Amino acid sequence: MSGTFVGMPSFPTAARGALADETLRGNLRYATHTIRDKRAKAVAELDDWALLREAGKQIKDHTLRNLDRYLLQLEEAVTAAGGVVHWAADADEANRIVADLVKATGESEVVKVKSMATQEIGLNEALAAEGISAYETDLAELIVQLGDDRPSHILVPAIHRNRGEIRTIFASEMGKWGRAAPDGLSDAPGELAEAARLHLREKFLRAKVGISGANFMVAETGTLAVFESEGNGRMCLTLPETLISVVGIEKVVPTWRDLEVFLQTLPRSSTAERMNPYTTMWTGTTDGDGPSAFHLVLLDNGRTATLADETGRQALRCIRCSACLNVCPVYERAGGHAYGSVYPGPIGAILSPQLRGTGSEIDASLPYASSLCGACYEVCPVAIDIPEVLVHLRDRVAHQGGRGHFLERAAIKAAGWVFEHPGVLAAGERAATATRKLHPSRVPGAGAWTNSRDLPPMPPESFRDWWRRNRSQGAAPAGGRKDDGS
Amino acid sequence: MSPASPSRDRILARVRAAVDGAPEAPGPARTYRDTHTPEDGRVDLLAENLADYRALVHRSDEAGLPALVARLLAEHGSGSVAVPPGLPEPWLAGTDVTRVPDAPGTTAAELDAVDSVVTGCAVAIAETGTIVLDAGPDQGRRRITLVPDHHICVVRAPEQVVGGVPQAMPRLDPTRPLTWISGPSATSDIELDRVEGVHGPRTLEVILVEG
Numbered sequence: 218m219s220g221t222f223v224g225m226p227s228f229p230t231a232a233r234g235a236l237a238d239e240t241l242r243g244n245l246r247y248a249t250h251t252i253r254d255k256r257a258k259a260v261a262e263l264d265d266w267a268l269l270r271e272a273g274k275q276i277k278d279h280t281l282r283n284l285d286r287y288l289l290q291l292e293e294a295v296t297a298a299g300g301v302v303h304w305a306a307d308a309d310e311a312n313r314i315v316a317d318l319v320k321a322t323g324e325s326e327v328v329k330v331k332s333m334a335t336q337e338i339g340l341n342e343a344l345a346a347e348g349i350s351a352y353e354t355d356l357a358e359l360i361v362q363l364g365d366d367r368p369s370h371i372l373v374p375a376i377h378r379n380r381g382e383i384r385t386i387f388a389s390e391m392g393k394w395g396r397a398a399p400d401g402l403s404d405a406p407g408e409l410a411e412a413a414r415l416h417l418r419e420k421f422l423r424a425k426v427g428i429s430g431a432n433f434m435v436a437e438t439g440t441l442a443v444f445e446s447e448g449n450g451r452m453c454l455t456l457p458e459t460l461i462s463v464v465g466i467e468k469v470v471p472t473w474r475d476l477e478v479f480l481q482t483l484p485r486s487s488t489a490e491r492m493n494p495y496t497t498m499w500t501g502t503t504d505g506d507g508p509s510a511f512h513l514v515l516l517d518n519g520r521t522a523t524l525a526d527e528t529g530r531q532a533l534r535c536i537r538c539s540a541c542l543n544v545c546p547v548y549e550r551a552g553g554h555a556y557g558s559v560y561p562g563p564i565g566a567i568l569s570p571q572l573r574g575t576g577s578e579i580d581a582s583l584p585y586a587s588s589l590c591g592a593c594y595e596v597c598p599v600a601i602d603i604p605e606v607l608v609h610l611r612d613r614v615a616h617q618g619g620r621g622h623f624l625e626r627a628a629i630k631a632a633g634w635v636f637e638h639p640g641v642l643a644a645g646e647r648a649a650t651a652t653r654k655l656h657p658s659r660v661p662g663a664g665a666w667t668n669s670r671d672l673p674p675m676p677p678e679s680f681r682d683w684w685r686r687n688r689s690q691g692a693a694p695a696g697g698r699k700d701d702g703s
Numbered sequence: 704m705s706p707a708s709p710s711r712d713r714i715l716a717r718v719r720a721a722v723d724g725a726p727e728a729p730g731p732a733r734t735y736r737d738t739h740t741p742e743d744g745r746v747d748l749l750a751e752n753l754a755d756y757r758a759l760v761h762r763s764d765e766a767g768l769p770a771l772v773a774r775l776l777a778e779h780g781s782g783s784v785a786v787p788p789g790l791p792e793p794w795l796a797g798t799d800v801t802r803v804p805d806a807p808g809t810t811a812a813e814l815d816a817v818d819s820v821v822t823g824c825a826v827a828i829a830e831t832g833t834i835v836l837d838a839g840p841d842q843g844r845r846r847i848t849l850v851p852d853h854h855i856c857v858v859r860a861p862e863q864v865v866g867g868v869p870q871a872m873p874r875l876d877p878t879r880p881l882t883w884i885s886g887p888s889a890t891s892d893i894e895l896d897r898v899e900g901v902h903g904p905r906t907l908e909v910i911l912v913e914g
């Protein structure tokens with residue numbers, strides 16, 4: 218795994234730092250509530266939402282069950298279309314492959330479009346160690362990179378920065394990396410965006426190597442798709458001579474038609490738009506249009522281990538929309554950095570401990586950073602039952618250390634954090650009932666898949682009961698500030 | 704180089720072992736709709752949704768198109784326009800701005816000096832306010848609709864307009880490079896204020912040509 222988060226303290230310790238930061242708290246609350254409400258409206262426009270959600274889940278489950286077949290089909294199609302496919306078992310191997318590919322071009326600079334997979338493997342740091350500068354081009358990633366910072370939200374990684382801070386970062390840092398910010402830069406969002414446009418355009422126009430992830434890969438055609446807003450993705454995917462895409466093996470879907478489901482559910486769940494401004498789809502290379510060399514690096518890095526877990530494997534359905542973050546009362550109060558990984562919020566709480574294992578304090582504590590309110594499940598466009606996986610992972614943590622083990626203590630502390638913030642529990646209950654009405658409990662014409670259910674089951678054990686039981690076993694609750702009760 | 708990789712075999716073996724014995728998972732029941740819009744409401748809905756995402760929408764008939772394109776270029780103050788190889792001749796018949804043909808050797812830096820681009824499209828989707836380009840002869844290479852700051856896109860209505868996303872899929876060839884465009888480029892990364900125009904064209908004008 219990336220070195221970025223090594224030594225991360227357990228969840229409640231990290232959350233305390235975030236709580237003390239008033240800017241973060243205010244920005245986070247405003248952002249999550251705004252997106253949450255917009256999303257509900259965008260989803261309500263489609264009266265077949267429940268059917269699209271079920272189809273998305275089925276496509277992913279079917280793919281995961283037959284993943285070997287679809288990966289081979291994808292490899293064949295990409296190769297036939299002029300691309301080269303590489304396989305990386307872990308982060309080190311993926312970083313090695315990418316660094317070698319960049320070096321082979323003779324370049325020492327690359328432009329990057331926001332990609333969670335490359336953050337997960339710590340690619341920028343690995344390239345820097347080889348003398349290669351990787352420039353992030355998404356506005357938020359640029360803010361994070363220039364601020365020498367870590368992302369705190371999947372969709373809006375700089376959500377913890379306000380406009381005044383961004384102005385300061387641009388004014389002092391841009392000039393060190395390329396075109397400086399104009400004199401007298403104000404903190405108006407339009408001016409800040411213009412400064413970023415000018416700073417990055419210079420890089421796009423001379424870039425010879427682009428690096429991306431992908432939201433989807435189509436096995437039957439070898440097509441990759443990147444969904445974005447700003448156009449920096451189009452720049453990175455179109456202008457360079459060499460394109461390298463690092464993509465988790467779970468991102469494959471079988472058919473071209475399967476994209477019609479996610480093209481409807483991803484933008485509405487993510488940015489709460491009917492459609493995001495730009496989506497680029499490409500298949501291998503095209504003569505005279507776009508990069509003349511295309512490399513696809515297929516990444517495992519803990520995914521096959523996740524796939525082996527009968528309950529936990531549903532986390533691999535995730536399309537990284539971030540809807541679950543925006544409804545989560547724990548995320549809202551703790552902030553993204555508390556999760557100690559590039560995957561924050563509810564999805565991070567079930568994905569990180571599976572990708573990395575539960576051997577560290579942070580990963581053992583993450584499954585406990587939840588009140589199991591179920592709001593995340595209800596908004597998830599691929600119906601990942603996050604509470605179910607959390608309970609399952611708690612069980613795993615409980616079995617690995619034994620009483621008094623340091624991992625158990627980390628877990629109990631995280632649970633204590635949740636319990637000590639009554640607002641988390643209350644807001645969780647409110648969130649669950651508020652979103653429930655968006656999801657009809659019975660779906661029209663559901664005869665064909667009566668096995669599926671639309672509302673989450675009650676958690677096997679209520680959080681309060683669980684807490685009482687564990688506390689009576691002698692674990693001390695975490696200290697830390699009281700919640701403000703909101 | 705990939706077939707020789709030991710990781711390829713290792714990953715595939717791990718995948719197979721991971722799902723060994725798991726129950727078969729059926730493919731999707733495609734019970735969702737292919738459109739949510741009645742056929743006669745599509746063109747109006749497209750116009751509405753494009754405008755909602757701050758594209759400038761114009762309507763014209765075939766005869767009025769050259770004058771309209773000329774006016775839009777003039778209003779934008781454009782001195783040059785990128786031209787796809789198969790753009791119908793009449794579309795630019797009303798203007799004498801400098802034409803920059805889309806050629807394989809044109810560099811991004813050269814395109815950066817071009818003010819506008821005029822293209823057709825492959826299909827338009829009413830419910831999402833989306834136009835899709837497939838690099839066809841009337842659209843050209845992807846970079847000509849990316850680097851210039853002003854994009855005028857002509858949509859033939861109603862032939863090129865579908866209601867929902869699923870209706871667009873069979874009209875598109877995924878082996879071609881595809882660009883789905885829904886409004887001008889935008890960001891909400893600064894305190895969630897939507898700002899139009901970061902890297903893609905900051906002005907998107909869509910002309911719906913009817914009849």
Ligand code: SF4
Pocket residue numbers: 486534535536537538539540541542564593596597598599600601
């Ligand atoms: S778990 Fe579901 S809601 Fe959360 S990011 Fe993934 S797809 Fe979206």
